[in-house]
Amino acid sequence: MITSTEKINEYYHALVEKNPNYDGIFFAGIKTTGIFCHATCTARKPKIENCSFFDTAEEALLAGFRPCKICHPLSYPKEIPDEIKQLVLEVEKNPEKRWQECDFQKLGIHSATARRKFKEIYGMTFVQYARSRRMGIAFKELSSGAKVIDQQLSTGYDSASGFNDAFTKIMGNPPKKAEITILYASIIPTPLGRMFSLSDEHFLYLLEFMDRRGLEREIEQLRKKRNARILPGKTDINQQLSTQLEEYFTKRRTHFSIPLFLDGSPFQKRVWQALNSIPIGKTSTYQKIAQQLNNPNAVRAVGNANGANKIALLIPCHRVINTNGELGGYGGGIERKRYLLDLEKEKRND
Structure with a gap:
């Protein structure tokens, strides 16, 4: 925005x-x-x-x-084909729907055609479009839900457990277990776009750019694994996070001090610890990290662990580049990766 x-x-x-x-x-x-x-x-x-x-x-x-x-x-700057218009209309009929191959077949449209034509016209695939619409609804409900909860609390309602979270209609209810975890969602503006965080009073569980393609899946996995309800709200953690991110982007902070909940295998946690050891303004490679972990054959596993990181910036997966010196991929997008690395080089030189 x-x-x-x-x-x-x-x-x-x-x-x-x-x-x-x-x-x-x-x-x-x-x-x-x-x-x-x-x-x-x-x-x-x-x-x-x-x-x-x-x-x-x-x-x-x-x-x-x-x-x-x-x-x-969405038709600018060119007129869009009839089948693409039809898909946009179908999304609006049921924007919370998750599209499968059979849904395209019912409309007589090949999914590969939809993917290619959406990419040509909008710069994003149909799956991205439908996902963005779904997630937009959830984010909007979080924003409006915060006002409802504030109003309820002000009139004496003191339990968040009675509220349905904004992601239920899209992802379904988490499994029923004896103990429910309440995670509070916050949307934080940054120079690189809005970021979405999940925290409780003790830890940060997730921090991602809101347009990250894998965000919906990450939220769903976290909800199921932690039996979590996601509600809008402020915690000490996300307020500290907002402050520290603002300091980071204005070159007044080089290290974060937010307690993190690391939800991964022992190997993944070792990789994330290695990422945190990369000095600001420096980069590493998957190969170097594998060697650092005394497992030089685990280059691909290191890459997978890097991609499984749910806490952007604070666990600096953007500092990992290809062995040939090229930037390589990044879940937040290559332009963001370039911006972050340039920003951190400037901090190191200040």
Whole structure:
């Protein structure tokens, strides 16, 4: 989400003026209607305080906005094929649905075709689109749910266990066990986009960029394994986290001091410990980490453990690059990885 006051004023002016030069440059989320539009939408213009602006449609979807039926922002800059229009409509009929191969077959559409054409037009696959819409609904429910819980608590309701979490409709209920874990969700803005955290009063369990492809699966696994309900709320942990992330991105912090709940195998935990030993401003490789663990043949296993890390930035998997010096992959996206490494080099040189 765009937070610069200068950009917000610029984009709002373009929205009011229906300036065609800005079509495709930003997407405007309208808080009062829950839709997002492009610059030349003919709908009645909202007040600036009721607008959120995004660089991409995926960000708008993850923020809980749905495509406007007047300006069809997902069709810009080209007319989209009929089968893609149909898929967008089908998602809106049941946005919480998880799509399977048989669902495409019922519509007479090949899943590979949908994947390719969505990628060409939107820069994301259909699965990403449907997932972003699902997760956007959950994130939006978390935001609105926080207000409901605050209101209930203020009138004497003192137990969070009576509330359904925002992910239940999407992922189902966690298994019924004797003990329920309550994890509190927080959305933290950063210069690289919003991050999603889960914590209790003692530990941080998860921290990821909200557009990470594997986030939905990570949340589901955590809910099932910990028999967890996820509710909106602030803990000492996520408040400390918010402060420390702000200090990190403004070059005032080089190390984090948040207690972490490491949910992994003994080998994975050893890899994550090795990641934490990489000095800020430096990088390592899977091969070096395998050697550090006295298991030089475990390069692939090290890579898998690196990918299984659920706590971005604090466990610095972004500091692992390819043996040939190339950046390699990163769950948060290669551009974020480049930004983080450059930021940390600047910190080291300060």
